Amino acid sequence: MKYSAIRRMAKLVQRSDIISFAAGAPSADTFPVDDIRRITASVLENDAKAALQYGLTLGYAGLIDAVVDFCQTRKGMSVAVEQVCITSGSQQALDLIGRLFLDPGDVAFVELPSYVGAIAAFRNLQAQTVGVRHANDGIDIEDLVRQIKACQQSGGRPKLVYVIPNFQNPSGITLSLEKRKTLVEVADRFGLMIVEDDPYGEVYFDVHSAGALRPIRTLDGENRVIYLSTFSKILAAGLRVGWIVAPAKIIEKIDLAKQATDLCGSMLDQRIVTECWRQGVILRHLPAIREFYRARCDAMLEALTEMMPTGVSWTKPSGGLFLWVTLPEQLDSEVLFSEAIAQQRVAYVSGQPFHVNSKGHNTLRLAFSRENEDNIRTGIHRLAGLFKSHLE
Numbered sequence: 009m010k011y012s013a014i015r016r017m018a019k020l021v022q023r024s025d026i027i028s029f030a031a032g033a034p035s036a037d038t039f040p041v042d043d044i045r046r047i048t049a050s051v052l053e054n055d056a057k058a059a060l061q062y063g064l065t066l067g068y069a070g071l072i073d074a075v076v077d078f079c080q081t082r083k084g085m086s087v088a089v090e091q092v093c094i095t096s097g098s099q100q101a102l103d104l105i106g107r108l109f110l111d112p113g114d115v116a117f118v119e120l121p122s123y124v125g126a127i128a129a130f131r132n133l134q135a136q137t138v139g140v141r142h143a144n145d146g147i148d149i150e151d152l153v154r155q156i157k158a159c160q161q162s163g164g165r166p167k168l169v170y171v172i173p174n175f176q177n178p179s180g181i182t183l184s185l186e187k188r189k190t191l192v193e194v195a196d197r198f199g200l201m202i203v204e205d206d207p208y209g210e211v212y213f214d215v216h217s218a219g220a221l222r223p224i225r226t227l228d229g230e231n232r233v234i235y236l237s238t239f240s241k242i243l244a245a246g247l248r249v250g251w252i253v254a255p256a257k258i259i260e261k262i263d264l265a266k267q268a269t270d271l272c273g274s275m276l277d278q279r280i281v282t283e284c285w286r287q288g289v290i291l292r293h294l295p296a297i298r299e300f301y302r303a304r305c306d307a308m309l310e311a312l313t314e315m316m317p318t319g320v321s322w323t324k325p326s327g328g329l330f331l332w333v334t335l336p337e338q339l340d341s342e343v344l345f346s347e348a349i350a351q352q353r354v355a356y357v358s359g360q361p362f363h364v365n366s367k368g369h370n371t372l373r374l375a376f377s378r379e380n381e382d383n384i385r386t387g388i389h390r391l392a393g394l395f396k397s398h399l400e
Contacts, residue, residue: 067094146183175328
């Protein structure tokens with residue numbers, strides 16, 4: 009097991025003198041605190057004994073109904089209650105899915121770069137993680153096919169493909185609709201499962217782009233797609249509520265695996281989230297959340313364009329919380345990090361931990377979710393100066 013490259017700097021980036029582009033957490037300024045306070049008081053007044061007791065392993069029935077409604081109305085997915093499991097955030101969902109599908113030595117294909125939490129969940133189960141190249145429109149399908157064939161020819165056991173299709177963590181890239189369709193075809197052809205992790209799908213910046221964010225699961229005719237999501241980015245991160253949508257037979261096995269991890273999640277949290285959905289709090293706040301992150305993303309993109317030296321490039325996300333920076337090959341973001349903290353008082357996440365092939369030394373992730381627009385400009389100005397000094 010390895011310590012998370014993001015979690016190990018959590019204390020550091022909480023210092024008031026550090027401008028942090030490292031933490032990928034949603035901004036607390038987007039949390040509907042007054043609504044949550046009111047709903048929490050109501051739940052404790054009207055249903056305290058049940059809310060403070062153990063519950064079913066798969067989750068509170070009212071929340072499962074809410075997830076079904078959310079998936080049908082927001083995602084266009086046909087979902088039944090027996091196809092849903094509530095989890096303690098989508099990170100637990102990744103661990104449970106790994107326990108179900110990955111034996112030691114099995115192969116999970118992930119993007120280059122990919123989410124460090126998924127990499128850790130799969131590696132902790134002694135699975136092999138094989139990286140697949142990324143393009144501007146998502147995972148490189150041709151490279152995926154090559155990697156699958158190479159794995160089969162070498163006697164490996166390919167099991168699943170893990171993707172974050174919308175505003176990917178860490179790159180901010182969105183998988184094109186055409187590639188979503190082709191990915192399902194590839195999974196059918198080679199008998200693989202697809203794990204579709206969608207924590208950012210509702211945090212899009214242009215309402216006209218929402219139609220292109222169609223879940224991969226809606227394109228799946230063979231029940232090969234397991235869909236994950238969470239309320240962390242659109243309600244409050246501290247309410248640890250995520251979910252899995254999968255065929256009922258898989259959910260039955262996830263129920264067994266989950267009994268050995270936490271037995272059940274927080275019934276209080278789950279009831280609060282349920283009422284936030286029923287009372288329209290989530291849908292009411294979504295436009296403000298999107299505008300909040302859009303403004304900060306625009307501020308970072310403008311600062312990068314204005315200040316970064318020649319040879320530095322970056323992605324231009326249309327949603328989510330992150331963007332991805334590529335430095336000239338001779339620079340190493342891990343080496344520069346200590347200078348960024350000590351001299352510039354700016355934090356970021358180095359790119360190498362997001363790569364399962366030990367590459368990405370000249371890349372880094374910048375989160376625009378935490379800092380205000382003035383701090384974003386100041387922080388980018390400082391980083392640009394640091395990179396320029398080493399290029400010169």
